[in-house]
Amino acid sequence: MLHIANPIPADSIRLIVFDLDGTLIDSxxxxxxxxxxxxxxxxxxxxxxxxxxxxxxxxxxxxxxxxxxxxxxxxxxxxxxxxxxxxxxxxKLDHTYVYAGVFSSLEALKTMPDGSARAMAVLTNKPIGPSLAICEALKLSPYFFQIYGGNSFGTKKPDPEGLNALIREAGVSPEETVMVGDSDVDVLTARRAGAWIIGCRFGLSSHTLESIPSDCLVDTAAEWATAFNSTSAHR
Missing domain, CATH: 1.10.150 (DNA polymerase; domain 1)
Structure with missing residues (x-):
């Protein structure tokens, strides 16, 4: 069930940053x-x-x-x-798979409502080596202009360093950015960077989402695109 606390201005979101484990993949x-x-x-x-x-x-x-x-x-x-x-x-790839609905949502979200391209990236606390290898093997890599891991910077999430770097690289503002993740770590990262946050209740750390409110909560990856459409209608 889609739950929207704060409608996200979908028409102005130019960057979406995804967590990896528990968000894009079940590892x-x-x-x-x-x-x-x-x-x-x-x-x-x-x-x-x-x-x-x-x-x-x-x-x-x-x-x-x-x-x-x-x-x-x-x-x-x-x-x-x-x-x-x-x-x-x-x-790392014995049993790991992409969650149902991820690819269809990525396809739907990679384009802005006006037809222009929307930037997408991955920011995970998993080491960068296996992160890159998994995204490549599972055919996720083509959707992202950048993939950063837990050892890409001097800090990890919930420090906003990585998210701030992606915001700069994409040439957008925090208000034009959404973080998508399954844990309170992702919520804190987004909040500290001034970005929006979509919490994934289907993920590995979803029990931690109860501690800090998200702007939107989804039960499946297929609802990411629906969340954007719904939030547009709520404006």
Whole structure:
């Protein structure tokens, strides 16, 4: 069910920035299996996929740290991160897929109502290497003028550095920008940059969306385009 709190001025939105995991793709199983492979290698008990899913959203380092129980020994996190990434690089596409409705919405949103092109990009806290590889393999890359990962800048979301960079590169204003994501991290990023935010209740971290209001909430990726049409009608 589409829920609109603050109608987005769709006619003036010139940049849409998407989160990756839990927004464009369902990567839960591959991330969980990679975490459990790391835990097994470090002689630790595997965790249920449902638990690991709640750790996703703040980058690979935090995912590993949470899975290890937030150890005080930093070398354990470093070892775990290396083991996790080594495994994930080989298995990142075993089960990961693009959510239903994503491609149709991207097609609908890539053009402004006046027929001009609308810029679209990806800003994720996932490391840039696997992010680029996944977008390329799943045929998402052609839709985006830029893809930035969690190690593309000195900071990660919810710091707005990455979103601010995309806004500058696209030559638009924050008011002409929408962030689309499945977590409170994405909401905070948009708010701190002065952009609009669409929250995805179907994603991996959607339980966190309850803590900070979004301008619009959707239950499927197919509703992204509907949200824009609806918000135009609400103006």
């Amino acid at each position: 839960r199983k591959d991330l969980a299996q990679s975490i459990n492979a790391m835990l097994t290698q470090m002689q630790r008990q595997p965790l249920p996929e449902e638990i690991i899913a709640t750790y996703i959203g703040d980058g690979a380092g935090m995912l590993v740290r949470r899975a290890l129980g937030d150890p005080e020994e930093e070398h354990l996190v470093e070892e775990g991160l290396k083991r996790f990434l080594d495994y994930y690089r080989e298995h």
